[in-house]
Amino acid sequence: MNFLDLIWLIPLVPLFGAAVMLFFGRRLSKAAISIICPGAVGASLLLSVGAVVQLAGLAQKIHQVTLFPWLPLMKVDMAYLLDPLSSVMILVVTGVGFLIHVYSIGYMGHEGGYYRFFGYMNLFVFFMLTLVLANSYPLLFVGWEGVGLCSYLLIGFYFNRKSAGDAGKKAFIVNRIGDAGFILGMFFLYQITDSLKFTDVNEALRSARFGVEHNFGLLSLTALLLFIGAIGKSAQIPLYVWLPDAMEGPTPVSALIHAATMVTAGVYMVARSNALFQLTPETSFIVAGVGAATSIFAASIALVQTDIKKVLAYSTVSQLGYMFVAAGVGAYWVAVFHLFTHAFFKALLFLGAGSVIHAMSGEQDMNKMGGLKDKIPTTFRTMFIASLAIAGIPGLAGFFSKDEIIWQTHASPLGSNFFTVVGLVTAGMTAFYMWRLMYLTFYGEGRMDEKTKHHLHESPKTMTVPLMVLAAGSVLVGWLGTPKLFGLPEFFRGFEGWLEPVFEPVKALAQEGAEHAEHAFEWFMMGVSIVIAVGGIYVAYYIYRKLRRDQRPSGGMLYPVLLNKWYVDELYDIVFIRGLSLGGGKAFAAFDSEVVDGGVNGTAWTTKFVSTVSMWWDTWIVDGLVNLSAFTVRALSFPVRFLQTGFLQSYALAFVLGLLAIFGYYWVR
Amino acid sequence: MMLHPITVTHYLVLSAALLLIGTLGVLLRRNAVVIMMSIELILNAVNVNLIAFSEHLKTLNGQIFAIFVITVAVAEAAVGLGILIALFRNKETVLIDEIDLLKW
Numbered sequence: 001m002n003f004l005d006l007i008w009l010i011p012l013v014p015l016f017g018a019a020v021m022l023f024f025g026r027r028l029s030k031a032a033i034s035i036i037c038p039g040a041v042g043a044s045l046l047l048s049v050g051a052v053v054q055l056a057g058l059a060q061k062i063h064q065v066t067l068f069p070w071l072p073l074m075k076v077d078m079a080y081l082l083d084p085l086s087s088v089m090i091l092v093v094t095g096v097g098f099l100i101h102v103y104s105i106g107y108m109g110h111e112g113g114y115y116r117f118f119g120y121m122n123l124f125v126f127f128m129l130t131l132v133l134a135n136s137y138p139l140l141f142v143g144w145e146g147v148g149l150c151s152y153l154l155i156g157f158y159f160n161r162k163s164a165g166d167a168g169k170k171a172f173i174v175n176r177i178g179d180a181g182f183i184l185g186m187f188f189l190y191q192i193t194d195s196l197k198f199t200d201v202n203e204a205l206r207s208a209r210f211g212v213e214h215n216f217g218l219l220s221l222t223a224l225l226l227f228i229g230a231i232g233k234s235a236q237i238p239l240y241v242w243l244p245d246a247m248e249g250p251t252p253v254s255a256l257i258h259a260a261t262m263v264t265a266g267v268y269m270v271a272r273s274n275a276l277f278q279l280t281p282e283t284s285f286i287v288a289g290v291g292a293a294t295s296i297f298a299a300s301i302a303l304v305q306t307d308i309k310k311v312l313a314y315s316t317v318s319q320l321g322y323m324f325v326a327a328g329v330g331a332y333w334v335a336v337f338h339l340f341t342h343a344f345f346k347a348l349l350f351l352g353a354g355s356v357i358h359a360m361s362g363e364q365d366m367n368k369m370g371g372l373k374d375k376i377p378t379t380f381r382t383m384f385i386a387s388l389a390i391a392g393i394p395g396l397a398g399f400f401s402k403d404e405i406i407w408q409t410h411a412s413p414l415g416s417n418f419f420t421v422v423g424l425v426t427a428g429m430t431a432f433y434m435w436r437l438m439y440l441t442f443y444g445e446g447r448m449d450e451k452t453k454h455h456l457h458e459s460p461k462t463m464t465v466p467l468m469v470l471a472a473g474s475v476l477v478g479w480l481g482t483p484k485l486f487g488l489p490e491f492f493r494g495f496e497g498w499l500e501p502v503f504e505p506v507k508a509l510a511q512e513g514a515e516h517a518e519h520a521f522e523w524f525m526m527g528v529s530i531v532i533a534v535g536g537i538y539v540a541y542y543i544y545r546k547l548r549r550d551q552r553p554s555g556g557m558l559y560p561v562l563l564n565k566w567y568v569d570e571l572y573d574i575v576f577i578r579g580l581s582l583g584g585g586k587a588f589a590a591f592d593s594e595v596v597d598g599g600v601n602g603t604a605w606t607t608k609f610v611s612t613v614s615m616w617w618d619t620w621i622v623d624g625l626v627n628l629s630a631f632t633v634r635a636l637s638f639p640v641r642f643l644q645t646g647f648l649q650s651y652a653l654a655f656v657l658g659l660l661a662i663f664g665y666y667w668v669r
Numbered sequence: 670m671m672l673h674p675i676t677v678t679h680y681l682v683l684s685a686a687l688l689l690i691g692t693l694g695v696l697l698r699r700n701a702v703v704i705m706m707s708i709e710l711i712l713n714a715v716n717v718n719l720i721a722f723s724e725h726l727k728t729l730n731g732q733i734f735a736i737f738v739i740t741v742a743v744a745e746a747a748v749g750l751g752i753l754i755a756l757f758r759n760k761e762t763v764l765i766d767e768i769d770l771l772k773w
Contacts, residue, residue, distance in 0.1 A: 644771070646769035646772025647765075647766060647772075648769075649695070649696055649697075649765065649766075652695055652696055656696065
């Protein structure tokens with residue numbers, strides 16, 4: 001079977017599942033839904049694996065399937081593109097997506113709207129696969145908007161809760177700001193390269209026509225606009241505010257959309273546009289700067305949050321920041337690598353948190369948890385692995401990707417020591433807040449009430465098995481991208497080699513000696529990051545295990561600031577909502593009633609006067625003439641009108657007689 | 670008994686007869702449905718004519734024309750019946766001597 005020509009089926013199968021749910025879902029049994037929807041994603045997964053295996057066998061690792069012409073004016077077809085980058089993405093989307101679908105069978109089992117949930121989830125997978133398989137910016141944008149829609153629908157899944165509806169709207173509106181940038185970026189890109197197909201755009205940008213743009217010009221502006229789109233989708237400063245609120249949705253949604261796949265679309269898009277970003281060091285610096293600022297900023301908020309899902313949400317924002325740092329310093333494969341490993345351990349953390357919440361009868365506040373270690377052992381063990389992975393303990397996935405990012409901020413020509421320091425500090429904070437979460441949730445005395453305590457139970461198999469698979473992934477996938485330093489066989493550095501065709505350096509940039517001969521320093525950096533990770537965990541251990549509640553440091557002035565998320569939501573409320581919308585509204589209202597209305601009233605008075613004069617003319621002169629002609633016609637037509645009998649057949653008789661008369665005339669002549 | 674071959678004349682006579690029946694039907698019948706059927710007769714008289722001459726002149730034009738006539742006749746019948754139903758809903762009759770609103 002030629003899977004490569006079937007890649008269009010990969011997104012289509014989940015779309016079919018979504019359609020079935022939409023049209024028949026209400027009448028299907030839960031068992032049927034539990035087979036159709038996860039089954040559809042599973043089928044996509046099999047097709048993806050088949051296609052990727054066959055792609056690996058090709059000499060030129062790129063394959064396009066054109067379905068039909070779409071926007072002839074822009075030379076864009078409805079076509080799918082499979083190359084190493086999109087192959088990584090489809091494996092993440094279908095693989096992690098499939099596990100999360102299976103998990104949802106157990107998690108959503110007691111909830112209403114079962115078919116609605118799975119329908120939206122399948123629709124999301126369809127759009128996400130369209131996004132990553134698109135061969136052009138417009139088609140990518142279709143998927144981009146589609147996942148935004150599904151995100152909105154699923155955040156607001158519990159639509160009878162106002163906060164959920166508000167969070168959905170917030171996500172949608174904040175994303176619109178980014179999307180405006182994306183669209184403008186696309187237009188500029190079309191103007192620059194005369195195409196929107198990835199292959200054409202990259203070929204044009206890599207050609208000799210363009211050089212590196214050292215001053216901020218058109219290319220940099222285009223890249224910046226595209227990056228604004230990525231900021232919205234991937235929740236970076238200043239548009240990150242929607243992601244923490246998005247936790248109002250069901251937990252599997254948080255895992256799939258707001259951790260593993262959709263929010264990484266921005267990183268994917270920047271990586272996809274790497275030819276452009278490579279030419280624009282100024283914008284790349286902005287990318288890395290925004291990423292670094294976001295990573296440390298979000299991590300600082302995560303330090304004090306008490307809602308288990310909020311901690312993970314800010315952690316996601318922070319990790320996305322890491323990815324942008326990597327992309328900004330030109331290490332695109334590392335960004336995608338971190339995206340890849342992050343999908344595993346962050347999905348696992350969210351699903352584990354979901355399992356905890358499930359066991360706790362819906363409680364999300366970590367202050368009311370504790371001592372769950374023995375009550376829900378499978379969840380505990382898998383989350384333990386994921387927390388080690390994200391903290392950067394050697395041997396697990398997060399260590400390899402995060403360490404590579406920190407190393408690249410130093411080694412890359414675009415890097416800077418500032419980013420390195422921020423990366424290391426954030427790594428320490430990450431280790432701390434993750435282990436704070438672990439200690440508060442799983443260790444110590446149980447702080448829940450008796451009823452909840454009585455009800456504690458491990459989740460069903462459909463939930464724990466995905467956890468275990470993801471835990472295995474969180475350990476193993478990192479080994480695909482070990483540092484060159486380790487001197488392991490080629491396979492263990494496979495990730496970089498696999499993505500090499502996509503991230504081919506622009507000719508103008510290609511320089512010898514990018515490989516710094518600083519082995520000793522790289523070992524040292526690795527040691528530092530390990531010490532920081534372990535240190536972070538130890539501080540969490542000391543504060544939350546050794547000290548009693550009343551002995552813990554209060555954090556002084558900083559604590560309320562962090563707890564209230566640096567007051568950013570409040571700031572936006574004052575500046576944009578009250579300031580621009582409401583305050584601006586008042587100013588406009590005054591202008592409206594004084595200036596505009598005055599003008600309007602003046603005009604109205606003038607018009608009224610003119611029309612009075614006009615009316616007199618109309619009544620006596622114009623109407624007089626019209627009436628005169630009407631009167632004449634009426635008088636003249638009086639004798640003839642009685643021919644109109646209204647009787648159809650008399651008219652028909654007239655036709656026939658007339659016809660006969662004509663015939664007769666010629667007959668006689 | 671001797672059978673004459675069928676010539677164009679025969680067709681023309683048939684056609685003329687159909688035309689006459691149709692015309693008289695349109696002029697004399699009161700029921701609008703029958704009038705429409707009569708109109709179909711007239712159109713088919715034309716069709717017979719067209720086919721006969723097409724055969725006689727050994728060209729295909731007439732036959733193609735006949736197909737167009739049939740197509741138009743179908744469309745006309747559909748519209749006509751639609752109008753008739755609308756009319757019946759309003760007036761509760763299809764007798765056209767009772768439908769004479771459009772007069773002086």
